[in-house]
Amino acid sequence: MSDRPIRVLVVDDVEDDAYLLQAELGQRGVSIEYHRVDSEIDMAAELASDAWDLVISDHNMPGFDALAALEVLKRSGRDIPFIIHSAHISHQLAVSAMYDGVHDFIPKGQYERMVPVIERELRGAQARRAVRQADDRIQQLSYYDKLSALPNQNLFCDKVTEWLNTSQRQGRTARGALFVIDIDRFLRVNASFGYEAGNAVLKEVSQRLTEVLQSDVLLARLGGDEFGVFVPGIGERQSAEVFARWISKVFDSPFMKDGIELFLTPSTGVALIPTDGTQVYELLMSAETASAHAKKRGGNGFLFYDRTMNAASTERVALESDLRHAVERSELFLEFQPVIDAQSGTIVSAEALVRWNHPRLGRVPPDRFITLADETGLIVDIGAWVLNEACRCCRGWHVAGFSDMKVSVNVSAVQFGQPRLLEAVRDALSHSNLPPKALMLEITESSLMQDAESTAGMLRALRNMGVRISVDDFGTGYSSLSYLKRFPLDVIKIDKSFVRDLCVDEEDAAIVRAIIALAHSMRRSTIAEGVETAEQVELLKRENCEFFQGYYFGRPMNIERILERLEAQKVQA
Incomplete structure (x- = not known):
């Protein structure tokens, strides 16, 4: 256990019992700081406002008991060990409570038994926190781009697919636009100033796009110097064109590197739903094809996907997708x-x-x-x-x-x-x-x-x-x-x-x-x-x-x- 006192939320209607618990545990080498509550409202407030290592609860209290306290803890969403410390609960009820989520039951006054239980439960809580942190880290690595902190292609595709599926379940025609933004001649930045400068520019592009896009718009870094934007609800080509021009304005101001102004331009491809696809990868291929054609035309512009575009472009995107998994x-x-x-x-x-x-x-x-x-x-x-x-x-x-x-x-x-x-x-x-x-x-x-x-x-x-x-x-x-x-x-x-x-x-x-x-x-x-x-x-x-x-x-x-x-x-x- 750590050197700091254990923070314990004591659920008990008698202050002397709470003080006795602190004193007895202290004599046995377990230092605690406690706050006592004896009602559902007070307990909920303490759980919401402060961080606790442990909950130790009496069972029989006027208008409140350990099982009701356990429900308050569950509603809070906190993962805190919950121990019943009571002289007035049957063994059968105590066992039943442990099946319901109580971590252990210690009869009142048996402080020698309490010490190893506290140590065990704190270790368990620490292990669970470590697992959650690892899971969160894995989630971060799997679904977010490390450089820009934006969603990556995996999360982007999952979110767009979720939106498409929801529209289908609700029986409405899905309408929206997917934009792929490719920065023209970006490799020159890396070649001239190094990868750190290139990364700094990509982070600034991410920040600028984040600032101008509304909350219901999904922005992601798809990889390299390519960004994806999904705008639900756009149903007309004219509206999508206005949005594409708005994206281009992000690049109007120069990017600074050591006092040098770097002027970058985007090649943006636009795919409309449902005209250009109803599945996310189909839409991505369409938008990337249009973006590639915009780049071939000299960049600094946008193009809507057209099925008459070079069929080889679609095949190339499909081949790239397959190659990623080869x-x-x-x-x-x-x-x-x-x-x-x-x-x-x-x-x-x-x-x-x-x-x-x-x-x-x-x-x-x-x-x-x-x-x-x-x-x-x-x-x-x-x-x-x-x-x-x-x-x-x-x-x-x-x-x-x-x-x-x-x-x-x-x-x-x-x-x-x-x-x-x-x-x-x-x-x-x-x-x-x-x-x-x-x-x-x-x-x-x-x-x-x-x-x-x-x-x-x-x-x-x-x-x-x-x-x-x-x-x-x-x-x-x-x-x-x-x-x-x-x-x-x-x-x-x-x-x-x-x-x-x-x-x-x-x-x-x-x-x-x-x-x-x-x-x-x-x-x-x-x-x-x-x-x-x-x-x-x-x-x-x-x-x-x-x-x-x-x-x-x-x-x-x-x-x-x-x-x-x-x-x-x-x-x-």
Whole structure:
């Protein structure tokens, strides 16, 4: 128990009995502060006005008893232990009262029994409070956006669905409007001033919208720089247009950052009920489609959803919704493309490639869903899954006896810009028990150059963990190669666009030779991508390219097939 006195609301008609209770408990090491009440009105008033740790009640009082006091406590909604302390209550009635909610019964005068009961009930109350606080925290995390404190998409959808269902039960036609607000070119704020500045702007946008919207309007942060607004009762397009213009005025005043005025504009999409949908996700897709079209037109405006809008937009939103659940539904899987040692001709590594088996569409092409994942930020969670799965598979090869095998994983520009990448890599290695040197992260040349200073720091941190780094698509992004000196890289992957015509295009051959020579001069290894012919292999060998990857050696395959190839290599050796 805490050092402070226990605050006890004593329900008793005799002040001497209350004072005796305090004195007897004090002699036994239990310090209490009490206030005595003996009527329903007084007890209700005390419960409403003050915080109590415990209620100890006599049973027989003029016009009031313990059972009536228990009902007063229940009506208050307070979770406070209730103990009957009386000489005038039958054992049968006491047991019945405990079934009704009384926590314990102590015959009057038995103070030695009272002490452990008080201690037990206070511990129980504390445990229940901890559970409630945890539940409240879970509720907060599940339904509210941490940055803005606004409802998140989950709560937004639940509330709109509840409103739609209520309208249906009441037999009335639901009318309303759902707005999706997307801030134009918001990424420039993050890129120019950093994520903290971007978060500050998002919080101010949230505050401005909250101030101008009425209480019956539901506002939520749907994610990133996207906000949702639901306005019940709007039945006409003209009224919705007035509301959309009102939303736009929120952005009229500049946002300040270190004395610099930042002018932001919204692209707002509007979906009307029931014209554009009668289910919340249908309405969201419609409004997001309209918002995307407003952005394509240059932003700083609003558009109503029109069914003639690009059908692909609707499909894209649906695909995004499905992609959000692909990991948890085990729809994603990995295939591996082998990397061959030029000298031995054996598999020494494999590149992990994520695939999506959609329950309705079948296998979705990677260029279709990876781009979508990048644009929506889902690539961060998907990338973490790929890291974990790839490390787990590589560890499986090690356990099978191929301890020299390595695995490489692509890291997108979005992932690379997230501080969480270090944690994701560390967790993947730890959970799989894979040695760090067995993991190589592949980062595109263009991603490396988005922020050279931050890039160098991230690469150093990864290298300090023991992870190897390769630059992918080399030669396609920047003509200046000086950054190779600054970045701690292990491998340079020669882009397949140069390898494809290597044997027939002298310019491509010259580029490949130059890349290999440059890499060797800086003690970097090279991997040639897209190798498809024996002629390409021979030419690359003459130029001392160390590793090959391409259809000539194998298309992407599942983990079992890689293991079969490794076993076959072992037999041949």
